[in-house]
Amino acid sequence: NAGVTQTPKFQVLKTGQSMTLQCAQDMNHEYMSWYRQDPGMGLRLIHYSVGAGITDQGEVPNGYNVSRSTTEDFPLRLLSAAPSQTSVYFCASLKGVGGEQFFGPGTRLTVL
Amino acid sequence: GIQVEQSPPDLILQEGANSTLRCNFSDSVNNLQWFHQNPWGQLINLFYIPSGTKQNGRLSATTVATERYSLLYISSSQTTDSGVYFCAGLYSGGGADGLTFGKGTHLIIQP
Numbered sequence: 268n269a270g271v272t273q274t275p276k277f278q279v280l281k282t283g284q285s286m287t288l289q290c291a292q293d294m295n296h297e298y299m300s301w302y303r304q305d306p307g308m309g310l311r312l313i314h315y316s317v318g319a320g321i322t323d324q325g326e327v328p329n330g331y332n333v334s335r336s337t338t339e340d341f342p343l344r345l346l347s348a349a350p351s352q353t354s355v356y357f358c359a360s361l362k363g364v365g366g367e368q369f370f371g372p373g374t375r376l377t378v379l
Numbered sequence: 380g381i382q383v384e385q386s387p388p389d390l391i392l393q394e395g396a397n398s399t400l401r402c403n404f405s406d407s408v409n410n411l412q413w414f415h416q417n418p419w420g421q422l423i424n425l426f427y428i429p430s431g432t433k434q435n436g437r438l439s440a441t442t443v444a445t446e447r448y449s450l451l452y453i454s455s456s457q458t459t460d461s462g463v464y465f466c467a468g469l470y471s472g473g474g475a476d477g478l479t480f481g482k483g484t485h486l487i488i489q490p
Contacts, residue, residue, distance in 0.1 A: 294425075300477045302477070302478075307482070308482055308483075309383075309465055309467070309479075309480025309481055309482050309483055310465075310467075310478070310480045311480070312477035312478070312479075315477050325477050326477075352441060355420060359423065359478075366410075366427070366429035367412060367424065368412065368424075368467075370422040370424075370425060371418055372420075372421055373421070373422075375420075
């Protein structure tokens with residue numbers, strides 16, 4: 268199993284541009300989530316999904332959209348990037364309710 | 380509120396030393412996990428430990444859920460143990476199936 272994969276690894280955007288961060292998992296996990304990590308801090312939850320067609324907001328959802336059309340994929344969209352969205356983004360999948368989470372390698376995003 | 384607090388924030392040790400990292404968590408946080416973020420930014424699962432004690436090589440962890448704390452023990456430290464150690468718990472109050480992270484312990488092992 269590849270586990271949780273993310274693309275791209277690095278991205279530079281200009282203010283106002285849009286882009287999609289891709290996340291996929293091959294473990295047949297129902298739960299997937301997106302986090303951001305800012306310097307010197309732990310991760311904060313952006314959005315999460317408990318299954319295909321179901322998404323909800325986490326702690327810091329503003330400026331981000333998600334959708335979940337399949338069990339495997341959970342893309343994160345930035346519609347109009349802002350410098351405050353410069354961060355490292357991690358995708359995770361969850362083995363079961365209240366279970367262990369597994370993280371992807373991260374995407375380092377810079378917004379100029 | 381939701382709280383996951385880690386101590387110490389920074390720790391510098393010589394190779395071969397032992398260390399204990401602590402994580403205190405509030406009533407609404409459960410299902411503790413420990414992660415190691417290596418210098419390349421990768422998050423590595425160390426332990427999923429809602430309660431009890433687990434060991435994996437030189438690392439072990441203990442969670443006492445009734446007293447709301449967890450400890451991570453690193454014995455005979457190696458330079459490859461350097462990085463940031465995070466504890467995180469599942470917040471059970473708002474329905475979000477996501478983890479609440481502490482701010483981490485930055486560990487430096489010197490040769």
